[in-house]
Amino acid sequence: MLTPPIPRPSSTSAQSQRILVIEDNRETRQWIAETLLATLPGRVIAQAATCAEARETLFGPAAQPPxxxxxxxxLPDGRGIDxxxxxxxxxxxxxxxxxxxFEDDQSVFDALAAxxxxxxxxxxRSEALADQFRRIEQGEPAISPRIAQRLMAHFRNMPPVIAHKEGQMVALTAREQEVLRLIARGLTMVEIAAALGISQNTCATHTKAIYRKLDISSRAQAALAAERRGLV
Incomplete structure (x- = not known):
């Protein structure tokens, strides 16, 4: 689940500069935004206090995707998981x-499953939050230490049946393994397609096949799967 710094391509540089903070408490929201600006100078920080405000920023007619x-x-009008x-x-x-x-198992696993x-x-402390933001910028999975410990404890206690069929690890094609490895390194679909010399549609098709075969639904789960397979 470790990834080196990944340069963003020019075609996605504008989007990569935009960040949306969805938090209903004004003081906490401002603290997060200020920590972001101090850690990642030059970013454009948008803020939303409700699901409705977030949806307008994300999907509204004038939306500029972050x-x-x-x-x-x-949140006051809904769930962040939705x-x-x-x-x-x-x-x-x-x-x-x-x-x-919230750091209970239900919240953690529901969010990752979503x-x-x-x-x-x-x-x-602000220093610890800033360190998480720097890790995100470097392409590393953003997991607080206590949550990482909880995840590791959970998987240690599970029987080794994830992504296996009849005792065998689910087979991925050579290309799917390449895509999974780059997903785990934090590359976007645009970056993966460019790195492998394939179209974005082909890359998306491989990604869907990987997620279906491994029964996963997020990059965090993909990174874990890649690590188990020795791809990272």
Whole structure:
């Protein structure tokens, strides 16, 4: 689940500069935005306090899709998990990362199952939050240490049946393995297509096949699958 810094192509540079913070508490939202600007200078930070405001920013007629969305789970008019599902469907190139106070198993696994690309806890110092933002910028999965420990404990206690059929690991084609490896490194669909010399449609087809075969639904799960297969 480790990835080196990945340069963004010019075609997606404008989108990669935009970040949306979805958080209902004004002081917390401002703290997140200020930490982002101090850590990643030059970014354009949009803010939303409700699901309705977030949907307008993400999908409205004047929407300028962000490259990164930070989503609180508990919002006044809905659930952040529902927003993550909508982002995965309509904006698959956008990173959707949970930022919350909730660290229970239900919240963590529901968010990852919905397609969250990471899970950050808010109850930390600004320096720790800034470190998470730097990791995101470098293409690394954004997982707070306590959440990573919880995930590892969960999978250690599970029987080794994930992504297996009749005791055998589900087979991926050579091309699918290449795509999975690059997904785990944090590349976007545009970047993967360019790196492999294939069209974006072909890349999307391979990605869908990988997710279907491995029964996964997010980049975080893809990174874990790639690590298990020795691809990263």
């Amino acid at each position: 490259g990164l969305v930070l989503v609180d789970l508990d 927003l993550i599902r909508e982002i995965r469907q309509a904006r698959p190139e956008t990173l959707a990362i949970v930022i919350t106070i 397609g969250a690309d990471g899970y950050i806890l808010k109850g930390v």
